[in-house]
Amino acid sequence: MLRKWDDLPKRMQNEAVRPYYDQLQKKKASLFLKRCMDVTLSVVLLVMLAPVLVVLAMAVRLDSPGPAFFRQVRVTQYGRQFRIFKFRTMVDHADQMGSQVTASGDTRITRLGAIMRHYRLDELPQLINILLGDMSFVGTRPEVVKYVRKYTDEMTATLLLPAGVTSEVSIKYKDEEKLLADVADVDETYIQVVLPEKMEYNLKSLREYSLIHEIKIMVDTVIAVFR
Numbered sequence: 001m002l003r004k005w006d007d008l009p010k011r012m013q014n015e016a017v018r019p020y021y022d023q024l025q026k027k028k029a030s031l032f033l034k035r036c037m038d039v040t041l042s043v044v045l046l047v048m049l050a051p052v053l054v055v056l057a058m059a060v061r062l063d064s065p066g067p068a069f070f071r072q073v074r075v076t077q078y079g080r081q082f083r084i085f086k087f088r089t090m091v092d093h094a095d096q097m098g099s100q101v102t103a104s105g106d107t108r109i110t111r112l113g114a115i116m117r118h119y120r121l122d123e124l125p126q127l128i129n130i131l132l133g134d135m136s137f138v139g140t141r142p143e144v145v146k147y148v149r150k151y152t153d154e155m156t157a158t159l160l161l162p163a164g165v166t167s168e169v170s171i172k173y174k175d176e177e178k179l180l181a182d183v184a185d186v187d188e189t190y191i192q193v194v195l196p197e198k199m200e201y202n203l204k205s206l207r208e209y210s211l212i213h214e215i216k217i218m219v220d221t222v223i224a225v226f227r
Helices: 018-025 028-063 111-118 126-132 155-160 168-172 186-207 211-226
Strands: 069-075 081-087 135-138 163-166
Touching: 018 155, 018 186, 028 081, 028 111, 028 126, 028 135, 028 211, 081 126, 126 135, 135 211, 155 186, 163 168, 163 211, 168 186, 168 211
Parallel strands: 135 163
Antiparallel strands: 069 081
16 A cells, blocks of 8 residues: 655655656555455465476576575665565676676576576566565566666656566566667666666556556566567
């Protein structure tokens, strides 16, 4: 549920965020159903996929030295920091060896990791984050702290709702790694070019929020993965 306006972080209490906040205030029932759907579906999928998760975790450990999971600090609703669950697709401590964004051909990606990324299998453990309330099935992808600090006032409106596993942006930018493959400075290009473009879609989705639209995005994501 939404906090009262005065209880939002001071950074979010700005005139650019207010229209988005007022619009979401009219959607309280839908937001409640969204959370109910997140909890129910995440529990069902965790139970159904438990054997798959165990096999993938073992495969990651066998493929390269290091832990099965990659735990990184990301930012979600109201700017709260949390540790995301993902299967490790890069060499251990890869986040200390280069950019926070991955480009196509990144030598830090393991053999199994490339396959898991292609089919988004590395994101299955985020069902745990959804159940814990850190994330939702649909919403703005959680960024690392350094990129959130670059948000404009309007971009902070995306922090009114929990971060998501998928979104319209995730589908449109599913080949983001390829877009960043040949740039000289991956971080700078992401902040100056890619992030603003993605935020245009995220803010549009926030303005037009509806539970039916989110269900459609979930279906479109499954279709996009299989394609």
